[in-house]
Amino acid sequence: MDLIKVRDGGVRSVYESFLWNVVDEGRAITVEIARLADIIPQYIVDPGKSRFKPILLDYNYFINCEHHDNMLSMYQDLDDDIFAENKQLFSNLVNMFDSLASFITTFKQYLEEASSDSRLEEWDAVRELELEAFYFIGLSCLSLERFFAASTLERLVVLLFRLLDDRSSGLVFVLDFLHAPQNAEDTLFSRVGIPLPFVDEILEVFGDRFHEIQVHSSSLSRIRPILPSLLFLSLRFRPHTMSNTPRLSRILDLFFRDQWVISVGGHIVNLVDDWSNQKLLSSLLASRITTGRARMLTEQQLTALQTVDLPQGSMRISMIPSLIPQLAKYNAALQWLCLHSYDKSSSRKSAGFTTIVRSTLNGHFEPHLAMASVARVEHNMITVYERALRTKKDSLEAATSSVSSLIDEIIEILKLTPNLPLKEDRKTKLMDWFVVLKTRLQEEAQGEKGAEIAIEVKQRIDHVISSVGLSLTLAAVSPRLQQSLDALYALSSLNKTHLRSLKVTSAPGYAVEMLTSWSSHLQYMLVNSPLLLRAFCYKLFLTVGVEAVSVHSSTRRSPLARALSSRLSKRLRTSLASLPHQIFEVIDTCVIPQLEHRWPTALDKSEVRRLADIDERLKLAEGTRALANLSLGVASLSSRAMGGRPREVVSEGIRRELRVRLRKMISCEGGVHEAIARAGSESTLLRTALISACEHMRVPGSAIWREEVASLFEKEAERIVDRAAKRKTWDDNWLDREGAERRERSIMRMMIDATNPKKTRYIGHEQTWRDAKSGKEVFTPAILSRLEISLPLCTSSMSRLLRARASISLRSILTQMRPLMPTSEVTPEGLVRLSRSLPSSMGDELAGMTQSLLLAQYLDHARRRSARLMVPYVSRALEATTQFTNEEGDNSSLLSLLPLLRHLGLSPTGLSLSSLSSPSSPTPLSPIAAVCIALWLTEVGGVQTTLGTLPLPSDTKTRLCLLRDTVVAGRYPNKNRPKAIDIQNTIDVV
Structure with missing residues (x-):
């Protein structure tokens, strides 16, 4: 059927609807290929040192499947593991292969059933969509070539073919489509099987009759940019x-005469490298691109970039019409310079051209800075444009x-000004003319031809004023009238089509691949120029919006935008x-x-002098500025329109750094006293400093800690504990940790060694452990109180370990004594062996169990002592609670709860009570909830409450329970305990 000559709108609308679906599917496939390429595990890409290497086979598997299956049967566990780890990835790959097979097959069938006429008599949407x-x-073939090595694709296809029982049509299709090339002519492009007459027609139309297309067609809106x-x-x-x-010469003259590096769907292609194996194309390109021409083109583009005067300051709507063509010129030059100065050459010839371009620029052009500079203008202009459209x-x-x-003011001036160089009748006609002009403006300015x-x-006003000699008379009004007419013209010119074309011109899709090479520059911008980085990211994310708007189906736009945004965010994470x-x-x-410096209550001269120390103040100011810049840099990447969530990335990085610090803090050499004291002081300082720094960036430092x-x-x-339970034995070596350079001892292992009955002796009346030989004091329980204050989770975990150690020791003793039970039968020889081994082994077990229980007792004592220290705070909280329940208090009377809540980890220093929140819950902890906690702690009015479903961290609930037991211990006998109610209900009632 001749699609060009068909006049039946119904048939063409059916073809158009079908092709829209095909185009949307193709765009989605290219995005999915890029997304999956980023998440392929490294052991599939390079299985050399992977444990999965035996099961990752190439297409040689299909030569003798039965033989390979027999060999792979011994690796069933590896098959199960790799499938469990990548189940979702494999599912996505199969879906992508199915979509790719359907996409290619459907379009080939369309070309066979409805081929276009080679004569161009009409150019419409159907032709462009084809x-x-x-x-x-x-682009799908190019993406597969660029993102995946041929060997990786073969390994993936074989793996899916072996592991999946239900082999889809897409998987069968890619078996022949994705094998490694056998020769230079065997490529993915040649395997697609697009009819060559269709390809020849494209080359003929754009090589021989491109000018004819431009004459016959009103626009090439969709395919002109590509x-x-x-x-x-x-x-x-x-x-x-x-x-x-x-024909090839005409194509090169029309499209590649002034460029040898292009962006194809985000892939940067150097034509000198790509066409190096094609003699005709390579020679034609070499005749057009020489070193002298490369230098001349670079100078021209740099001059075009520098001659554009980017406006500074606020943006007015009247500036936009004249600024749009300037920005288009700037972005065209910017794209050319970025692409041709990008160092990704694979041959000496192309590397020579890149060197010429860079030497010509000679420091006058930094791509990331040039892009950030124009991005600030574009951001302001697009913001003003969108706001003006909403209120047009x-x-x-x-x-x-x-x-x-x-105009009325001009008429009034003409009426009241004497001695004008005009006769009365001419002045009257001139005033009438202004009235007619005003009437026409009022009637037609808001129509379609308002800009004209x-x-x-x-x-006309300029011409009349200058021709009748009224320039001086109207000097005060004329400039304001010109500005108002410019604003009216700009407002009348506003439309969504122009805004979309502006975004298309500004979107740097070519820059995504360059982000890795710009990583160090972006990190510098993040710390020193966060506002520039924000504008730079805004320009990058314009690409996401442009691609999403290009999708015809509204249901596909949001998933496509999320996928593009996620991929771009990953590229920015390196910064x-x-x-x-x-x-x-x-x-x-x-x-x-x-934080280390403790200011005394009364300051002497030396302390006052320190307060005025310029170096100290400068150091503090620099640190504050650095935190502020880091905060602004993170905020600049957090725009909702950008789609990225950089605070999550920063939080992950902070967690990694904090883990390293904590391991160094609790894993140290030296005596146990020094280790625990150092860990306690360092943890307090590090926790306070981390929370203070994170608060600047709105990162939950308290929750991270x-x-x-x-x-x-x-x-x-x-x-x-789980390992010990499985092995039914205890090994103190499990308490050691691997250090960065040497095997370091943990605090827990140091405590175990310091209280080892074989090396030390416990002196009961002194409550100390002394060395068995020298009598030197090795360990005292007093240091545990400091550890409980700074790292309470450490003491609770240690207590659990010690109890588990004692339990396992007791179980081992019972196991050894089982032959002595009355129900057991033992031979005389067995009794002899048992009599020889039992004293030493049982002695060691008993000593270890006693040591563990004694340490656990002191740890519990330290925790109870820490809780007793909070009794005064609870008393003051009780007073505030009484005032509140008697309706005599307000928020100020509840401030006495702050020390208590700080101890429970619910309030960082400096926050008011009304803004208290549980770090693990997004809902704020209200003063009423704080009062209910105090009620629960002190059992006011004889009503015992329970924590119930109040959103509190587990360690906070543990502290609360221990604190409540300490405060109210002995108040009620067990039989007189009041009835418990749920604290959440109490909050609801209050």
């Missing part, structure tokens, strides 16, 4: 069968009213990689030194 669908087929990429992909579909030198109707009325009032009328009125290290550097150099400390102690204790 070319766009063909473009996405080529024409060079479309022609490049067309040549990839039949590189070796092309011998029409004149009201703004037009206001602008028309302003112009009308200024505004510019026409401006030109945030050094941020946590810089945060801890500021903490070490600025925050902790300030609590979760990482809990992970370090509680999860490690859980792991050791």
Whole structure:
């Protein structure tokens, strides 16, 4: 069927609807290929040192499947593990292969059933959509070549073929489509099987009759931006069968005469490298691109970039019409310079061209800075444009009213000014003319031709004022009238099509691949120029919006935008990689030194002199500025429109750094006293400094600290106890940790060694452990109180470990004594062996169990002592509770709860009670909830409450329980305990 000559709108609308679906599917496939390429495990890409290497086979598997299956049967566990680890990835790959097979097959069937006429008599949406669908087929092949090595694709296909019982049609399709190339002509493009007449027609139309297309077609709105990429992909579909030198020469003259590096769907392609194996194309390109021409083109583009005067300061709506073509010129030059100075050359010839471009620029051009500079202007302009579009109707009325009032002012001046160089009748006609002009503006300025009328009125008024000699008379009004007419013209010119074209021009899709090479520059911008970085990221994320708007189906836009945004955010994460290290550097150099100094209550001269120390103040100011810049840098990447969530990345980095610090803090050499004292002081300083620094960036430092400390102690204790339970034995070596350079001892292991009955003796009346030989004091329980205050989770985890150690020792003793039970039968020889081994082994077990229970007792004593210290705070909380329940108190009377809640980890220093919140819960902890906690702690009115479902961290609930038991111990006998109610109900009732 001839699609060009068909006049039946119904048939063409069916084809158009079908092609829209095909194009949207092709765009989604290219995005999915890029997304999956980022999450392929490294052991599949390079299985050399992976444990999965035996099961990752290439296409040689299909030569003798039965033989390989027999060999792989012994690796069933590896098959199960790799499938369990990558189940979702494999499912996504199969879906992508199915979509790719359907996409290619469907479009090929369409070309066979409804081929276009080679004569161009009409150019419409169907024709453009055909070319766009063909473009996405080529882009899919190019993406597979660029993102995946051929060996990786083979390993994935074989793995899916072996592991999946239900082999889809897409998997069968890629078996033949994705094998490694056998020769230079065997490529993914040649395997697609696009009809060569269709490819020839594209090359003929754009090589021989491109000017004819421009005459016959009103626009090439969809494919004009991708024409060079479309022609490049067309040549990839039949590189070796092309011998029409004149046609190729015309194509190169039209599309590649001034560029040899292009962006194809985000892939940077150097034509010198890509066409190096094609003699005809390579020679034609070499005749057009020489070293002298490369230098001349670079100078031209640099001059074009520098001649654009980017406005500074606020943006006015009247500036936009004249600024749009300037920005288009700037972005075109910027794209050319970025692409041709990007160092990704694979041959000496292309590297020579890159060197020439860079030497010509000679420091006059930094791509990331040039992009950030124009991005600030574009951000302001797009923001103003979008705001003006939303209020266009009201703004037009206001602008028309302003112009009308200024025309009335001109009429009044003409009426009242004597001795004008005009006769009375001419003055009357001139005033009538202004009235007619005002009436026309009021009637037509808000119509479709409002912009034309505004510019026409401006030109006519300029001409009349200058021709009749009224320039001096109207000097005060004329400039304001010109500005108002410019604003009216700009407002009338506003439309969504122009805004979309502005975003398309500004979106740097080519820059995504360059982000890795710009990583160090972006990190510097993050710390020193966060506002520039924000504008830079805004410009990058314009690409996401442009691609999403290009999708015809509204249901596909949001998933596509999320996928693109996620991929771009991953590229930007490299710029945030050094941020946590810089945060801890500021903490070490600025925050902790300030916290270490304790200011006395009464200041003497030396302390006052320190307050005025310039170096100290400068150091503090630099640290504050660094934190503020880091905060602004993180905030600059947190825009909702960008789609990225950098605070999560920063939090992950802070967690990694904190884990390293905590391991160093609790794993140290030296005596146990020094180790625990150092860990206690360092943890207090580090916790306060971390929370202070994180608050600047709105990162939950308190939650990060609590979760990482809990992970370090509680999860490690859980792991050791589980291992001991499985093996039914205890080994103190499990308490050791692997240090960065040497095997270091943990605090727990140091306590075990310091209280070892074989090496030390416990002196009961002194409550100390002394060395068995020298009598030197080795360990005292007093140091545990300090550890309980600074790291309470450490003491609770240690207590659990000690009890588990004692339990396992007791179980071992009972196991050894089982032969002595009355129900057991033992031979005389067995009794002899038992009599020889039992004293030593049982002695060791009994000593270890006693030691563990004694240490656990002292740990519990330290925790109870810490709770008793909070009794005064509870008393003051009780007074505040009484005032509140008697309706005599307010928020100020509840401030006495702050010390208690700080001890429970619910309130960082400096926050008011009304803003208290549970770090593990997004809901605020209200004063009423604080009062209920005090009620629960003190059992006011004889009513015992329970924590119930109040959203509190587990360690906070543990502290609360221990504190309540200490405060109310002995108040009630067990039989007289009051009835318990749920604290959440209490909160609801109050």
